[in-house]
Amino acid sequence: MSTRLGLTESGQRRYKPLEDCREDIKKYAKFIRNTSKDESRKKRDVASGGKIIRHLRCYDHWLDDNHLESPRDIVPVDVEDLSVDLADNFFGTTPRERFDAIKTFHHWLARRTGNDPFQDLVGSDFELYKETEQEQLVKDEDYPVTDEQVELMMENCGSPKRRNQLIIKFMYQTGVRRGEAAGIELEDLDRDTRTLHVREEVAKYGKERYVAWQPSLDPLLDHYIDEGLRKALLAGKDSDNLFIGERGADLSGEAINNMVKTAAQNAGINQTIYADANAKREINGEDENGDPIYGEPIENRWQITSHNIRVGFGTRMVENDCDIYKLSKAMGHSSVEVTEKRYAKPKPDIALEDVRKFGPN
Structure with a gap:
């Protein structure tokens, strides 16, 4: 490879202009832009969409460097080479983040071609996931909050306190991401069955799912919706969103994350861990x-963010013996492999009883 992937010889970022990229990448970039929006918080935010497009513009460079005419020409052995290049030759964000953006592009492309070179690959097989110092820092950041820490954050979450308490507990009990929480509408809640519908246009990766909350959340939810707090925050404005920000504006995922970080700081349980x-x-x-x-x-980078509340949800589910496939669906992960890598502890005899029970005679 003549230059480090995504960089010039001087070490500066180089993103190929989108208009010079391959047609499939340009079409996908258009799709990403059409499904990214800040105002309603019902879609991927524009900044996240822009980051995905930048990853694909660098991927176009990689195709050039490896003399591949089209992403449709990629085969599984090329994916292994790609993972090594992403780990060794590209800096600024994590290798997993870049790899996942390219993998999701190929999932989208497979709907047109019927061929997905990523579908049978397990990420941990590749050098992409070797443990560098940066990857270890990210792993250290990826730890679960405890029940006690959630209670401390709820006690120290600031104003409007009842709304913020509801958000923290709601996210802990449902495992939704901050951007997904920001896009929830009242009609997404079935309060009789305690079921949340995470719609396709809200969910990351566009994966619709249903999750539940526990009865202990009801008092906070009832107070917020039925006893006037949400209406007071609306300040006479109209909105279908569950969570309302200042002066009736939609509450953004970034605002939710900042509230969680501040609550953890106020509780004395947060700190910065790396740059x-x-x-x-x-x-x-x-x-x-x-x-x-x-x-x-x-x-x-903070030790406790809204992400750690979600990791806490996943960890409690595993500790309570939730099936890893079902947990993957509940969390809206891009694949079961992601869930296994983050939450499953290897047990060599995990399938032993099922083999005895279901194995052929």
């Missing part, structure tokens, strides 16, 4: 030309 590619750098004076002298990056 990612977007971190600012310390300024340690000026050089002889008056230009700033930059020091180490300032840590900006």
